[in-house]
Amino acid sequence: MASGEEKMALGGYICNDCIDSRIACADYDIATPNLDLRSSPFRKAANGLGGQRGTPSNNDVHELLECSVCMNLMYPPIHQCPNGHTLCSNCKARVHNSCPTCRHELGNIRCLALEKVAESLEIPCKYQVLGCHDIFPYYSKLKHEQNCRFRPYNCPYAGAECSVTGDIPFLVNHLKEDHKVDMHDGYTFNHRYVKTNPQEIENATWMLTVFNCFGRQFCLHFEAFQQGMSPVYMAFLRFMGDDNDARKFSYSLEVGGNGRKLVWQGIPRSIRDSHRKVRDSQDGLIVPRNLALFFSGGDMQQLKLKVAGRIWKEQ
């Protein structure tokens, strides 16, 4: 059996010790950066592995590629101590030149053999369980995963650092349960934002409301911030889903009072774009504070903004 042979070939060149502790690359004589890989037995083993997904030997190599310190997969430059214990470059920078496994001085030894083995591997996207069935050469996998459409979304709640990630149904529930966000059914809305001391823009509140329509969810953000020297209020809509789907929708926002009115029409932004990014791109309804107070009745004491909105699906 081919996979059995490969396993043996590999096993012959990596001591058992190393395999057990998930560290790789050599108690044999290759602990020098000048290893000639073309004649290395390691290379043969690696060639045999290419394209054989999910075989036991492939999984073993996969494990060898996990950093023994942080357990993440390692990418070049992969480092090793003179005794062959490997670690990723992030961890190497943090261990003060001492091997975390054997305490030997680390020095600056690249593990080229392991880097080459990695190059020959093809492994599934790490979001396989979320629905991605693509398989990639090791070094392009990372790039794919950064843009994989199955990758989890970040929590769209702004104003607090929330590190929760997940798919949309999970995040909708999380917004409701953990952030106590208001949920509304329907594609039109009328919102009133009231603030008693609108001069305190630094501590100005911001709000998030979620709308449920067309079987999808939209986040309406409303907030105050300093734009250059002038305080402004801003309202914008984000779509809980990918950019491609976001573009199938449009929305309008209207704010006014005292016989005046400002209207904004836009396309909701995917929550793949951070709240901060959307805000900074000014892709929404922006009301300067003086105008906002004028809309509010003009007594300059209280902010009372009525925002009417509508979401629709483009044909």
Ligand SMILES: [Zn+2]
């Ligand atoms: Zn690491």
Ligand SMILES: [Zn+2]
């Ligand atoms: Zn070591």
Ligand SMILES: [Zn+2]
């Ligand atoms: Zn993927």
Ligand SMILES: [Zn+2]
């Ligand atoms: Zn959250």
